[in-house]
Each structure stands twice: as structure tokens, then as C-alpha cells.
Amino acid sequence: MGKCKFCDKSDKLISEVLEICRDCVLNKDWNVVRQHILTVHKNMRDMVELPEAPPKAEDNIKLKCNYCVNECVLSENNVSYCGLRNIQKNQSGELPYPTKVRGYIHGYLDPNPTNCCNAWFCPAGTSTGYPEYSSFKGPEFGTYNYAIFFYGCTFNCLFCQNSSHKYFNKKYLFNAEDLANQIVRDDRITCLCYFGGTPESQLPFSINLAELILQKIKKENQKRIIRVCWEWNGSGNAELVDKCMQIAVKTGGNVKFDLKSFNEKLNVALCGVSNKRTLENFKLLAENYFGKRKYLPEMSGCTLLVPGYVTPEEVELIAKFISDINPDIPYNLLVFHGAYQMRDLPITPRKQAEKCFEVAKKYLTNVNIGNKFLLGYS
Numbered sequence: 001m002g003k004c005k006f007c008d009k010s011d012k013l014i015s016e017v018l019e020i021c022r023d024c025v026l027n028k029d030w031n032v033v034r035q036h037i038l039t040v041h042k043n044m045r046d047m048v049e050l051p052e053a054p055p056k057a058e059d060n061i062k063l064k065c066n067y068c069v070n071e072c073v074l075s076e077n078n079v080s081y082c083g084l085r086n087i088q089k090n091q092s093g094e095l096p097y098p099t100k101v102r103g104y105i106h107g108y109l110d111p112n113p114t115n116c117c118n119a120w121f122c123p124a125g126t127s128t129g130y131p132e133y134s135s136f137k138g139p140e141f142g143t144y145n146y147a148i149f150f151y152g153c154t155f156n157c158l159f160c161q162n163s164s165h166k167y168f169n170k171k172y173l174f175n176a177e178d179l180a181n182q183i184v185r186d187d188r189i190t191c192l193c194y195f196g197g198t199p200e201s202q203l204p205f206s207i208n209l210a211e212l213i214l215q216k217i218k219k220e221n222q223k224r225i226i227r228v229c230w231e232w233n234g235s236g237n238a239e240l241v242d243k244c245m246q247i248a249v250k251t252g253g254n255v256k257f258d259l260k261s262f263n264e265k266l267n268v269a270l271c272g273v274s275n276k277r278t279l280e281n282f283k284l285l286a287e288n289y290f291g292k293r294k295y296l297p298e299m300s301g302c303t304l305l306v307p308g309y310v311t312p313e314e315v316e317l318i319a320k321f322i323s324d325i326n327p328d329i330p331y332n333l334l335v336f337h338g339a340y341q342m343r344d345l346p347i348t349p350r351k352q353a354e355k356c357f358e359v360a361k362k363y364l365t366n367v368n369i370g371n372k373f374l375l376g377y378s
């Protein structure tokens with residue numbers, strides 16, 4: 001059972017690691033609360049040798065990265081917030097930077113239909129998109145999604161469900177051209193899905209790989225459908241995320257935003273970084289692209305129902321934000337299970353999940369609950 005340092009309340013829905021309740025995150029003196037939160041995140045990041053905050057070097061600048069909201073400015077001794085750009089290691093030749101031609105990834109075949117968060121409307125799992133974006137009139141059994149797990153992340157979520165992204169080395173460095181050849185050669189592959197970590201730290205690689213695949217298919221005159229999807233925290237550079245969206249739209253893929261919270265303070269508490277860019281990017285892409293492919297949504301929002309923190313009130317704010325842009329954008333609520341530094345929190349209580357679902361339905365036409373199997377009977 002966790003205890004809030006600010007109001008002394010003890011509750012099983014207060015994280016033992018975060019040591020602050022949702023109310024206090026939102027309502028107590030932010031300067032004091034923020035300091036506490038950043039210390040919690042710093043302690044966690046020290047353990048994996050990642051910087052506590054995005055470096056902002058003023059002298060002897062060696063690299064400026066603008067791929068994500070953190071906009072790291074690195075001098076010789078700095079490591080980027082995501083950990084992928086490390087001047088010292090790079091100079092000694094140990095760990096080359098990821099670029100558009102090489103990325104730190106783990107790629108594998110995942111049988112369709114997958115457990116992807118958008119499987120409820122994706123052509124691979126449904127009959128949506130036939131015949132333009134799928135050759136199958138129904139779920140694509142016997143085909144594969146080529147899943148690309150990106151190492152590195154631009155957030156520091158306490159509940160990270162893929163924390164292995166923090167541990168990478170040279171053996172995870174792959175060349176885009178080789179990967180593209182491998183994927184094009186295997187005609188069982190009908191999807192390419194980028195996730196992680198998050199793709200943001202390596203967006204140019206993800207774009208280049210997708211473009212290489214599409215060029216090769218075109219060159220070989222294949223009538224091949226490969227949908228390209230991005231699952232991300234949405235913190236990317238606006239120009240790059242726009243490019244990704246264009247590829248997703250034309251291939252029948254989609255873009256999934258993790259909308260972890262609406263309140264910026266809560267995002268900083270749970271994920272260590274602001275969600276301002278995420279909300280801006282979501283709005284921008286939705287306004288420019290959503291609804292053009294009539295029967296196949298171009299993008300979706302997804303929220304993990306962290307018990308005690310991502311409450312029905314939070315979900316209402318997110319649903320309202322989405323609805324103000326377009327009430328038809330699909331919204332997926334994910335049942336939480338303990339992971340990483342939040343293993344002490346229980347699975348989302350059924351009541352909370354149902355309440356969140358009802359609240360979201362007030363604003364949006366297309367709401368789904370994912371990981372439903374985790375909910376008990378009570």
C-alpha cells in the first residue's frame with residue numbers, strides 16, 4: 001500500500017514508488033510537487049544510466065537533436081534523454097548513432113490477426129479495408145505482421161510495459177536496406193508495425209525503411225499490400241510525424257497515439273515528460289488527415305487506465321479533447337496490469353474501467369476496451 005507524502009493518505013491505489021496521490025499532483029504547490037516527482041524519476045533513471053533531464057549543453061555543443069519534444073543539446077559528456085545518442089561512446093566507436101539508414105531495433109514476425117491495440121478496426125483483424133487495403137475478406141489468417149520494436153524512449157513511464165527498450169547494444173543495430181529486402185522477399189508479410197520504447201527517437205529510420213519497402217514493391221511491380229503503422233507516445237517532431245502519417249494513410253495503416261493523460265502535471269508525474277507536444281501532434285494530424293479514408297480510420301487514441309491516477313475524470317478530459325477535434329476518432333481504453341516501477345498497483349478495477357468507458361461514450365462514437373480479459377468478475 002502506498003502513502004502520499006503530501007496528504008498522508010494511504011491507499012492501495014497510491015504508487016509506492018511515486019509516493020503522491022492524483023489529487024496532490026494536480027492541486028498542491030506545483031513547484032514542490034514537481035521537485036518530488038523529478039527526484040522519483042531521477043532515481044529510476046540513475047539505475048539505467050540515463051540522464052535525469054534532457055541535456056541542454058551551452059558550450060562545446062556536439063549535437064542538437066530535434067526528433068522529439070526533449071530537443072537534447074549534447075556536448076561531449078552528454079547522453080540524450082532516450083539514451084541512443086551518446087557522444088563519448090560514439091567517439092570510442094562502441095555505439096554508433098542511429099540514423100536513417102541504421103536503427104536500434106528488434107524485428108520479428110507476429111502472426112495476424114495480432115493483439116495490436118488497433119486490431120479492432122485494422123484490416124488484418126477485420127474485414128475493414130477489403131479490397132483496397134487487404135486482399136482478404138476477413139481476418140488475415142496465415143499472414144504476418146513484421147513488428148519492429150524500437151529501442152530507446154522519449155518518456156520515462158513508471159508503468160512501462162516494454163522496459164527492455166532501455167537496454168540496447170550494438171547487436172540490435174540493423175540496416176534499413178537489408179531489412180527492406182528481407183521484408184519484401186517474404187510475401188506472407190502484410191503489415192509493418194513500429195512500436196517500442198517509442199519510434200520517436202528513430203523516426204527518420206522508420207520513414208526510410210517504409211519508403212524503401214514501398215519502392216521495392218513498386219519496382220518489382222508487385223500488387224502487394226503492406227500496411228505501415230506507428231504506435232507512439234506522440235512526442236515527435238511535427239514535420240517527421242506528418243511524414244509518417246502520410247505513409248500510414250496511403251498504405252492502409254494507421255497511427256496510434258498513447259494519450260497517457262490530459263493534465264500536463266499528471267503526465268510529468270507518470271511519464272517524466274510533458275504531454276504538450278503529444279496533444280498538439282494529435283490535433284494537427286487529426287485535423288489534417290482524419291476521416292478522409294471513409295471506412296478505415298487513419299488514427300486512434302489509446303489510454304492506459306492506471307488505477308488511482310487515470311481516473312474517469314481524466315478519461316473525460318481526454319475524450320472531450322478528442323471529441324472537440326472529431327468525435328469519430330477511435331478511442332481505446334486499456335486495462336492496466338502492474339509493470340516496471342508500478343507493480344504494486346492492482347489491475348484496473350472493473351468499476352473504474354466501466355465508468356471510464358461510459359464517460360468516453362458520452363463524447364465519442366467509437367470506444368473500445370482493450371485487455372478486457374484482465375478484468376475479473378467482480
Ligand SMILES: [Zn+2]
Binds near residue numbers: 004006020021023025
Ligand atoms: Zn495526496
